Amino acid sequence: MSAKKGDWVQIHRIELKPSERSSNLPQDTQSVPLEVWQKGFATHDAIMGDEIEIETVIGRKAKGELVKVNPEYEHNFGKPVAELLTIGAELRKILGGEENE
């Protein structure tokens, strides 16, 4: 997959390698790099995984590895959660004074 100049894309880069990070971190965090993701318009054509330059929505330039073209929002409302589904009815029952009937 590739991006054309002007496409809305997401880039990724390593901001700090593990050895460059703050020395005051828990072990699990210390052993991994600090990574960054940014979005913007590609200023040139590029292939996935290549370094690419983007112009962000406020006109700043940034560089990184091209990881997504047209990155979409994937978070959602979640699945129905059984542990929550009956709470409303239970409370209405209490409110109506039927709890001990």
Next chain:
Amino acid sequence: MNSDMSYDAVMNRKNEIMKNAVGIDYNDFESGSIAFEYEKMMKEVGYTLNEIREIQSYTSVGNTPLIELRNLTKIARMISAPGKGARIFIKDEAANPSGSFKDRRASVSAYRAKALGYEGIIAATSGNYGAAVASQAAINGLKCIVVQEVFDSKGKGQPEILEKGRKCEALGAEVVQLTVGPELFYTSLCLLEKTGYFNASLYTPFAISGIETLGYELAEQVKTRTGKEPTAVIITHAGGGNVTGTARGLLKAGCKNTKVIGASVNLEGLHMASDRDFNRKSFTTGHTGFGVPFATWPDRTDVPRNAARPLRYLDRYVTVSQGEVFYITEALAQLEGMERGPAGNTSLAAAFAIAQEMNEDEIIVVQETEYTGAGKLPSAQLTFAKLMGIEVRRGDPADDKPGERIVIPEHPSQIRVKDMDLDKMKRSYVKNCVTAYSKSKIRPEDITFLAEDTKSDVNYIKNTLDELAP
């Protein structure tokens, strides 16, 4: 510009970068010891309450409705001792332009940035504050960058934070997303230096004085509606700004007897900078991982002297569990018709329990709600928690274990608060001050300052210092 962008080099330039980025010379308020002139700083750097009301009214911030939660009050009365069960009110801060009380904080910083001629504004936050800064920047014609801690090292992100990032982008901000770690601050310093933008820190006098209107408004609304002052106001506590600003506003409205109660979600045992723990919590703010360290050491922030000083105002500090907050979030939607949260619902869960200790003719106010939607709902957060291997079940929330188990109450009577030891936190704060600032003998003005900063007295501080002495 300085070319050494290594972590240590940038952190060493912190004070210089901040001075340029907030336009405050904190040396003006320093006395060279523990004490500094807090009220002078708030007065000289900030704005008066009336000025802030004017600034906020220009961008439609504030004047949010105060809503009485009659059904929740009724249930609280049904399960408490006869004559108990205070009236519960909530301040619907979701009605602000970006959907939370954070607009109050952002409005003053954005106004200031524009007045001083900055081209743009930067905020380092994974919370609603980013959206608030983005919104205020949009209205004021400023460029905006929001720096967020979003992903663990596997690239997995909490739905709530992903939603907050989307919202910032929707409001025209550039969002810089990072993996877990306190170097969020390093990244934002690099950006401030590179762009010359204004730092919309959460901890400047601008950010705190912006919240004073919230405390002031709710006091006025309660007085108009009930003819009384609020007996207690309960505030979700994270970095301390919400408590500080609201309490100062209450005092400015003359409510000297109103109890100021902080509430946080208990996340004991989870390390906030841990890559593993990051996605094992279901609350991204309003929890003890911020609440405790910021209360016992407020000057840990991005600015030399934090204007948010919660111990100065708190009468009580309680915690609730994640499961209890999810339960009350459902209750608010199903009984009061308000789908909100999660942050303000932390204090709502606590208010529901505390109302049962209070008399029927007393009034407890939950001082915020926030917008909700995809990613921010209990269903989204619990779906994610289950995916991360967290057990979710109904039961007694006393069995809740952060990072392992979320227990949703089976009955409203199981919602309880746990009191934090404020005395211990005050002593811990005094100890931190002595370690950080006191190079020589502690002076009388330091003792007076510490007494004010912990809402205690000179004897309490003297005794605490005696105990600390080797």
